[in-house]
Amino acid sequence: MSDEMTIQLDSEEYVVRPDGKGLQVGRRVGGDVTWLETVDGDLLPDPAREALGRGDTSDEALLRAVRGIVQAEVERGG
Numbered sequence: 001m002s003d004e005m006t007i008q009l010d011s012e013e014y015v016v017r018p019d020g021k022g023l024q025v026g027r028r029v030g031g032d033v034t035w036l037e038t039v040d041g042d043l044l045p046d047p048a049r050e051a052l053g054r055g056d057t058s059d060e061a062l063l064r065a066v067r068g069i070v071q072a073e074v075e076r077g078g
Contacts, residue, residue, distance in 0.1 A: 004033070007057045007066050014066060018052055025069050036073050039065075 021041035026033040051059030
């Protein structure tokens with residue numbers, strides 16, 4: 001069973017999954033996932049970590065965290 005979850009941000013779809021104590025964020029391209037970033041769990045706010053643990057992809061704290069991760073990736077030119 002996969003721990004991958006899909007999150008909808010605006011009109012974009014992202015894939016997230018727990019990675020040890022952290023979080024991986026990626027985009028589905030065709031049938032594959034291109035992982036954009038892995039973030040240490042200590043950098044995530046507690047509510048976002050809790051939502052990830054529950055698998056609650058509609059939780060606002062998790063959505064804000066993923067939005068921030070994606071924005072940082074865009075600003076870096078990834």
